[in-house]
Amino acid sequence: MWYKLVLFVLMSIMIYFSFALPAPQQQIGESSRIFYYHIPQAWICVIAFAMSMFYSIMYLRKKEIKYDDKAAIAAKLGFIFCVLATVTGAMFAKVTWGMYWNWDPRQTSIFILLLIYGAYFALRGAIEVEEKKAALSAVYSIFAFVTVPFLIFIVPRMVPSLHPNDSIISEDLKFNIEGAISLVFFSALALFTVVYIWLFNIGVRVQLLMRKQLEEEDF
């Protein structure tokens, strides 16, 4: 219980300072404050995806259904954060580039991540038998994850026509963060991670209770 209280207090302080401090990137102006929220969301999205793949590998090795549950919950949360990151990213793009969507490489990669999550859930929905569902979706999640390095490291360097606003994004990565701004940013990263872990644990508990209920109904 106590860590939720700490989280509440720290999160409030973080949100306050994210608006009280001067904008992190003077050139872009006030809209650059979104980076305190957008980057942690994108970070959780990738973490969740990696966790989902990790549990998928664990399932294929151990064949225990709890790993499949965890992989699915991580994917679900990853999908939510992925949507949030896409929406905040599009808002930022509208303000700075004048368009919500322009197939910048980062927008492309997050779009494909969303598609992968979508396909993963579509696949899970289409398989009835539990073990079959677990094994096949685990294979798919690993297979899809392999394409991500292509997406993030290779394609952006190859298709320059796809990212006319590259300068803003690469500046984004090299944000001149120091002092108070970097403190707020990294605490935002840490706090969002704690929120994710909390949600993940709730998801695992709910799944466990649902399994118990199903077992009792069977008897």
Place this chain on the structure above:
Amino acid sequence: MPKASSGLLSRSLAVYFKDLRLELRTKSGLNAIMMFGVTTLAVVSFALGQSGLSPKVLSALFWIIMFFSAMSGLAQTFIREEETGTSLILNLTAEPNSIYIGKLLFNLTLLITMTTIITPMFFVFTDASTDNILPFLVVLGLGVFGLVAATTLVAAIISKASVKGALFAVVSFPILMVLLMVLVGATEKIFDNESLSAVSSELQFLIAYVVVMTTISLLLFKFVWRE
């Protein structure tokens, strides 16, 4: 069927020739994939005609036709095993690696056959032209390899699910999207009459993609097949 002691290649070829013989009996897979290709091509042609399309539009249209044709037929070989109930017997007589390689070769044959017929038709119907026949064939060949390498494992997954048809395209697309982006870019350059060296980074990507996808599929296939 050759003995289990014979090499991986000959066992894979046994699976391949079995599928090829089945296909030649009915030609169902090839018919579906061909007709789909022709239909899409016809739609493209009468909607846009010979209106002097730009290289960008042409290359996009070409790979849209290729993608949807591939989606219409490449899952057939696994779905047939499930529908006729022969997957169990295949499981007893061959190990996963040789099944995967056999199926991969079969899908490759199917798509190459389709491509050799559709591509000249595409040039005729849309009035596309390029001076770089050889670079075009290289990109096309690697594109076909890439499509097959990435979708064969997905086809195996799909054959075990309940709604197979629609799901195959949906589940393959996120994996193929990177490939298609690069292919469209490379083909556009070739339609613009640029030389092979202009697409060298695309070629490197395509080779890497084919190798990575085939390797990871080989590693994962046994988990799908044993289900």
